[in-house]
Amino acid sequence: MRTYKLTVAYDGTRYRGWQRQATTDRTIQGLLETAISDAAGYPVEVNGSGRTDAGVHALGQTASVVLSGAVKEEFFTDNVNQGLPEDIRICEAHLVKNGFHARKSASGKVYEYRIDTGDKPDVFRRRYCCHFPQRLDLEAMRRTAEYLKGTHDFAGFTDKKDETSTKRKIYDIMVSRRGSSVTIRYEGTGFLYHMVRILTGTLLEAGTHARTADSVQEILRTKDRGQAGFLAPARGLFLREVHYDQRGR
Amino acid sequence: MRTYKLTVAYDGTRYRGWQRQATTDRTIQGLLETAISDAAGYPVEVNGSGRTDAGVHALGQTASVVLSGAVKEEFFTDNVNQGLPEDIRICEAHLVKNGFHARKSASGKVYEYRIDTGDKPDVFRRRYCCHFPQRLDLEAMRRTAEYLKGTHDFAGFTDKKDETSTKRKIYDIMVSRRGSSVTIRYEGTGFLYHMVRILTGTLLEAGTHARTADSVQEILRTKDRGQAGFLAPARGLFLREVHYDQRGR
Numbered sequence: 001m002r003t004y005k006l007t008v009a010y011d012g013t014r015y016r017g018w019q020r021q022a023t024t025d026r027t028i029q030g031l032l033e034t035a036i037s038d039a040a041g042y043p044v045e046v047n048g049s050g051r052t053d054a055g056v057h058a059l060g061q062t063a064s065v066v067l068s069g070a071v072k073e074e075f076f077t078d079n080v081n082q083g084l085p086e087d088i089r090i091c092e093a094h095l096v097k098n099g100f101h102a103r104k105s106a107s108g109k110v111y112e113y114r115i116d117t118g119d120k121p122d123v124f125r126r127r128y129c130c131h132f133p134q135r136l137d138l139e140a141m142r143r144t145a146e147y148l149k150g151t152h153d154f155a156g157f158t159d160k161k162d163e164t165s166t167k168r169k170i171y172d173i174m175v176s177r178r179g180s181s182v183t184i185r186y187e188g189t190g191f192l193y194h195m196v197r198i199l200t201g202t203l204l205e206a207g208t209h210a211r212t213a214d215s216v217q218e219i220l221r222t223k224d225r226g227q228a229g230f231l232a233p234a235r236g237l238f239l240r241e242v243h244y245d246q247r248g249r
Numbered sequence: 250m251r252t253y254k255l256t257v258a259y260d261g262t263r264y265r266g267w268q269r270q271a272t273t274d275r276t277i278q279g280l281l282e283t284a285i286s287d288a289a290g291y292p293v294e295v296n297g298s299g300r301t302d303a304g305v306h307a308l309g310q311t312a313s314v315v316l317s318g319a320v321k322e323e324f325f326t327d328n329v330n331q332g333l334p335e336d337i338r339i340c341e342a343h344l345v346k347n348g349f350h351a352r353k354s355a356s357g358k359v360y361e362y363r364i365d366t367g368d369k370p371d372v373f374r375r376r377y378c379c380h381f382p383q384r385l386d387l388e389a390m391r392r393t394a395e396y397l398k399g400t401h402d403f404a405g406f407t408d409k410k411d412e413t414s415t416k417r418k419i420y421d422i423m424v425s426r427r428g429s430s431v432t433i434r435y436e437g438t439g440f441l442y443h444m445v446r447i448l449t450g451t452l453l454e455a456g457t458h459a460r461t462a463d464s465v466q467e468i469l470r471t472k473d474r475g476q477a478g479f480l481a482p483a484r485g486l487f488l489r490e491v492h493y494d495q496r497g498r
Contacts (some may be wrong), residue, residue: 009372010372011372057373086370086372086375087375089372120338122338123260124258124260124306
């Protein structure tokens, strides 16, 4: 029995999200399980570092899979990739200690949200960013982000309340501009359902002065989703990388 | 009667090329003519700077259109754009002198060809580049390009022989690398059918040492398409901009 850690990139446009579903075969997990099972000759289960929503992209999602015996990295990057559609790719595969689990072993995640502030939606970036044709005050967004960094109960920034704990730690939020593109990068221990997209909607409202920077303190205090910002669309969101302590490389 | 010069961007992936066809409505020219005619209330004809092939993209294709009266730029960038699919956009529109014709008035063109040399095709760039997972010797490509610059009869670098003249002038060919991306930029008076894609296939062969730099002199001399390189796929090609002398702004 051997455990492998996979790094996977996908263009989420055509898919109903990461998680396998009985009613559709258009999920990333489902397609990976089928492709690896076909190549291995027996059924396998693939565990992701977390679920990405329908339409969300990944540059470096991670997943773990247990095989009955040892294989070379090329088993994944050549054989399995050939059984995957061209918008899903296993970029790397590494043998890890048995017991490694892509979700349970993860220590942190980096997400990136891309915004196109140009007048007209760019025809090439339209699948990979949110079109938001407004002047954004980046300093106001950064001041707002300061209040969100650190350990907080983010219950006001999720659309699902049944988590065991809604406490999370955000290490950093970086807002940068390049031409008409604005990117927000989030680093933290983990993120709740819809959390990065609600944080983004909130920062965009701060960037247009529709809300003040310190308004987010009130959301953290009241845990009231209704006071937080709009849910930014899935197409702008990328899971960039998942961090592990030494144990999970 | 007023003449307008339009700058148009499109993602060519879904289309059968620029030129209107009786048998399909999936052409850029056809969709622009329909959208402008609908907005104007009478039928118009749109003339492009040239035809782009099926699957080829444009960052700055130009086109001219004659309307019965004056309109503001917003007529094109707002009203007409709303009638276009999201992968075709009029970026700019300017009133020009009557008599201006996007093709006949053009003095030069800039094309860009993008190559992904990474091991695995990048899931986000796959629609917008040619996947060519080989080490490219950029210096060999540049030496080869030197022989192609200037005024030559490019009959060996086209797939259509019935042009009045196959003589063209290439001002410059620039080869650059950024990470695993290699870009070739072509500037010239104009390009024959398939010419940029055949030049690219030829330069890629030079980049892998499948041919010598001076082999292209022989193609220019013999005008033998069979000696030139392979036809690089459409998805990597972008029409970047079209130049005009003062007259056409």
